[in-house]
Amino acid sequence: MILPAETPATDAGVNPIPGTGPYYFESYNPNESLVMVRNPHFKEWSQDAQPDGYVDRIEYGFGLTDEAQVTAVQNGQADWMFDQPPADRLNEIGTQYAEQVHVNPLTAFWYAPMNVNMAPFDDVRVRQALNYAVDRNALVQVFGGPVLAQPVCQILPPGFPGHEDSCVYTQNPGTAWTAPDMDKARALVEESGTAGQDVTVVVEDTTVSRGVGTYLQSVLTDLGYNASVNAISSNIQFTYIQNTNNNVQISVSQWYQDYPAASNFLNVLLSCASFHPGSDASVNISGYCNEELDARMQAAMELAVTDPEAANAEWAKIDQAFMEEAPVVPLFTPKSIDFLSTRVGNYMFSNQYKWVMSEAWVQ
Template sequence: MIPKLSPERVARRAATALALAALAGFGPTLAQAEGDHRGGTLRLVSVSSQGTLDPHINYTSQFWQLYAFLYDGLVGFKKVGGADSKEVVPDLAEAMPVISNDGKTYTFTLRKGIKFSDGSDMTATDVLASFQRIFKVLGPTAGTFYNGIVGADTCLAEPAGCTLDGGVIIDEAAGTVTINLTAADPEFLFKLSAPHASILPSETTPKDNGNEPIPGTGAYMVKSYDANNSMVIVRNPAFKEWSKDAQPDGYVDEIDYTFGGTEEAAVNAIMNGQADWMFDTPPADRLAELSTTAPDQIHLSPLAAWWYAPMNVNLAPFDDVRVRQALNYAIDRDALVSLFGGPALAQPVCQVLPPEFPGHEDQCIYTQDPGTSWSAPDMEKAQALVDESGTKGAKITVVTEDNAASRGIGTYLQSVLSDLGYDAAVQTISGDIQFTYIQNTNNKVQLSISQWYADYPAASNFLNVLFGCDSFHPGSDASINISGMCDQEIDARMKAAIALGATDQAAADKDWAKIDAAVMEKSPALPLFTPQQVDLLSTRVGNYQFSSLHHWLIANAWVQ
C-alpha cells in the first residue's frame, strides 16, 4: 500500500509548517555599516560533492553557486540579492555588447589588465578557445545554449576539430570579440551569463578536467579538491575588482567545504559553531525546533525550480506512455510535499514550468479533478492504464541520491509502483556521481530522482533544455535530457517559440504554456513539487544575500 503518515508525524509536519510559515517573510536584516569585515574562514558542509570541477561540464546548482566567484564570462548576472540579481551586466567585457545585423551579431570589447589565477593575462584568444572548448568537451548545453553560433553545427558533428569559423571572430590588437549567430536569439545574453560560457586559459585541455582546478578570473580560486572529502578555496592573488556588480572582491579569505556525514550532523555542527552553512536542506523534524530556538539563523527564499522524476521513455516499461501517465496519476503530491518538510517548504506541481515563471499557466491533468491545480491522486485511473499496458510485474529500479530527501522520495515511489503491481526497488548512489550517472544511457536507468534550478528566467531553460532533442546525447554523462524524450513535433514548436521571443515575448510565453501542456501529455517525467530554499547559517555569518540564480551569494557574506 501507499505509505500514510502517522498522526504523530502529521502533527510534527504541521508544527514545522506553521512555524516556518511565520519565517517565510523573515528575510535578512539590514546589515550594519560594512566597516572592515574582510578576512576569516567560512566553513561549509554538504553530504556529498557534485563531481567534476570543470565549469564547462558541471551542471549542478551546488557548484554553479561556487562558480559565481571563481569564473567569469563576457557578461554575467548581477551579484546582488533580490530582483536585481536577474539583471545581466558587463563582466570581462567593459560594456554591454553592440548588437547589430538584426540581432545576429554581438561585438564585445574586453577589459584590459585582467589576469587568470595562474598570473597569465586574459586575452581575446582565450575567449575564442573557451567557446571552441564548450563543443570539444561536448558540454551539456553545447547543443541548446550555443548551437545558434555560426559554425556550431559543424562543431556538434565533429567536436574535436571545432573552430567556430565565422562564428567567433577576435581582434587581439583591438581587444574585441564578435559573435555571429545564425538567427536572432533573445536569450543569448542570458546564455552567455551561465558558467558554461566561462572564459578559461586557451591552454586548458579539451577534455573533462575532473578534480583538477582550472585557473579562472574570479575573486577566488580552488586550492585543492577531493570529491570524497573536501575543497579549499582561497583568494585569487591576481584578482583586482573591476566591477562590484559583476565580480565583487569578497570578504572572507578562505572557504573550507567539507563533504560527507548526514544532514543531522550538519545541523548540529552549525548550531555548535563548528560549521557556518549546509548545502542540503535541514531535516524537516529539526526545522520546527530551529524556527523557534534560532529564527534569525534560518532564511527562506523562493526558487524557480522543481523536483522531478524523469522516466526513461526508451526503456521498458516507460517506453509505453500509458505507464508513464499511470504513475503521474498515482502519486500523492501532498504526501511528497510532506516528505520534504511541509507546505512552508514546498508546493505540489504537476507541470514543468514553475509558478510565476515566464510561460507558466496553472494546469494539472494528472489529478482526480483535472483543471488548474492538484487535488488528489487517481489510483483507479492509474491502475486501469497499467492493466491496459500489460506491463504489470515488470521490474523497475528507482535511482536516488544519497541524501534524506531523495531517499525518502525514492522509497515512496517504490511503494506506489508496488501498489500498481510492479516489482520495484531503490538504488541509492552517492551525490557526487548520481547526476551524471542518471544522464548516461549506458547505465540503463529507468526512473530517477532529480532537481532542476533555473539557469536564467526563460521557459526554454526548463522545457527545451530538459526535453529538447538537442539535449539528448546517448552514451554521454552530459545528456541533460534524462528522460530521452525527442518528439520532433514538440521540438519544432520549442524552436519556433524561441524565435518568436525575439519579436514578441508575450506571444512566445503563451506558446510555451501550450508546449508545457503538450510535454506533460507525453508524460516524460513526474513533476513532484517546487521547493523553497532553506539556508541555515551560524551566528557569526553576516550580510546574507540571496540571488534567484546563484542562491546564497557566498562571496558577499562575512564572518565575525
C-alpha cells in the same frame, strides 16, 4: 562569470573553462575540501554586475552527513551547510534557531524522469498513470512539510518565465493539483497490460531522495508492479541515471535554474540534442525525443529575442504539450533553506545564485 570570447558554445564536459571573478580556486580535493581565496588581481568594475567580496577565504569541507552538518552549524564549527537539513532536525532549527534560518522559494523542481525507451515506461499510458497516481502532498511531507514545498504538475516552476498554472494529472483537472486519481491510473495500467512487470527506482542515498523513492515504490506496487528501490551514492547517482548503459527505468532527480529562461528547463531537459546514449552527460534523462516539439522550441527561442512575451506564451503551450506525453513525473517545487551560523551577516539571496556567499561577512 565572465568567459573568454573564443569559448565554444557547447558542453565542455569536464574540462574547466577559464573565467574571472573576486575569488580563485586555491585547492580542490574531492575527499576533503575546496578552497577559494581572494583573487589579488580582481578589480571591481561594476558593483551590480560583479561585486567584490567581503571575506578573504571560503572553504568548503566535504564528508559530513547532513545530520552532522546541522550540528556543526549549531556549534559554530561551520558557517553554512550545503545540503538541506534532514527532516528530523527541521523542527528543531525552525524553532530554536529560527533567526539563523532563511527560507526562500527556488525556481526548481523535484521530478522523476521515466525512461521512454524501456518497458514499462515506453508506453505513454503507464507514464500518465503514474502521474495520476502520485500523491504530491505526500511527497511534500517527505521534503519537510507545506512550508518547504509545493506540489507541481508541470515542468516550468511557478513564477518562472513561461509558467502558466495548469494541471491535468489530478482529480479535478484545472489550474492546480488537488488530489491523486487512482481509479484513472489503474484503468490506464490495465489498458497498457503491463501490470506485474519489474520496476526499479534509482535514488540517491540521502534521506529525502530515499523517502521519495520508497513512496514511489509504494505507489507502483499499488498499481500492480513489482517495484523496488535502489539507493546509490549521491556522488555518482546523477551521472549514473543519465547513462543509458545502466538501464535505469525511473529515477528521482532535481533541476535548478541555470539561467532565467524557459529554455533552461524545457530545451535543456527534453530536447533531442540533450540525449546522448551511452554517455554520462545526457541530461535528457528520459531519453525523450520529439522532433515536432523540438522545432517549436527552436522557434520559441528565436522569438524570445524579439518578443519575449509572445515567446513565453508559446513556452507555456510547449510545457503543456510535453506533459501530455508525460516523459517525467513532476513532483514538487522546493524552497531553499539556508542555515547559517550566528557570526554570518548580510545574507542576500538571488534566484540564480541562491545565497550570495561573496556578499556575506563574518564577525
